[in-house]
Amino acid sequence: MKFTTVIIFIMIITVHTQSCTDEYLINEQSQKAATPVKQAKNFKNIGDIPPPVGYERVAYNQNTFAIWLRQFPLRENDTVYFYYGYPKTNQTWQYKVLDISTGKKDLQQCADAVMRLKAEYLFSRKAYNEINFLTSQGKELSFLNYVNGRRCNARRYASVDDHFNNGEATISHDCLMGFLENVFTNCGTYSLKLMGKSMTDYKTIASGDYIVKVGSPGHAMMVADVVENKQNGKKMFMLLQGYMPAQDIHIVKNLSNEAISPWYEIENNEWINTPGYTFKIAELYKWK
Secondary structure (H helix, E strand, O other), X not given: OHHHHHHHHHHHHHHHOOOOOOHHHHHHHHXXXXXXXXXXXXXXXXXXXXXXXXXXXXXXXXXXXXXXXXXXXXXXXXXXXXXXXXXXXXXXXXXXXXXXXXOOOOOOOHHHXXXXXXXXXXXXXXXXXXXXXXXXXXXXXXXXXXXXXXXXXXXXXXXXXXHHHHOHHHOOHHHHHHHHHHHHHHOOHHHHHHHEEEOOOHHHOOOOOEEEEOOOOOEEEXXXXXXXXXXXXXXXXXXXXXXXXXXOXXXXXXXXXXXXXXXXXXXXXXXXXXXXXXXXHHHEEEEO
């Protein structure tokens, strides 16, 4: 019985850790000697981070995910902490830290951070019926189904319209976080691939898009903001990430090109080199 229990435990751990696994120890050791980048100023939100010379922010419609991200608050303290409250040994990767919780469990890792921000945006818009994610096996996890399953002590609603008209008060942010724990446990990098469409033209890159390397280990990051040079049409972008073990979501530096950090540009070799991972352009995705 003891042997069977151990095997089951290992299988459960494997489901969630398909993203970011094993890379943590490798990267923590390899990046300790990385050249430190000048400390960022005390910007209040992502939109305060200045673009490179000659670039300006891409215009987006109001109330979009891109604008919501641009207005997302940043912490004054640029230190990244693990979910259990201790700071990372390696503090050379982050440019700024987003002012958002990590939780008390080792759940909100890389793909989870991408889904967390998407869910928070939809929740802020009260688009509860759009807060849906796919497990790695393709099963849909629905926020409204979670609510209607009485897991938030809410009554069962006859319809979505009834839900919005009469039952809105039963939906809370605590309820959302309970749902997301279920998402974090059952979803990963495979989920993001299922929920996205590969970017055929990287010049269409926009805030809220994401980059994902599927596998075990794998990794995922989100495009935090995009700027454009009106003279030549070139674009640059910022990236944010969660990581393993679960830790503060942060905007990453560009350690390959400190002159434009934290901004990135796609080179002719079609690779994106970030702290800890190298991605192909083909691994850029848009939400379906």
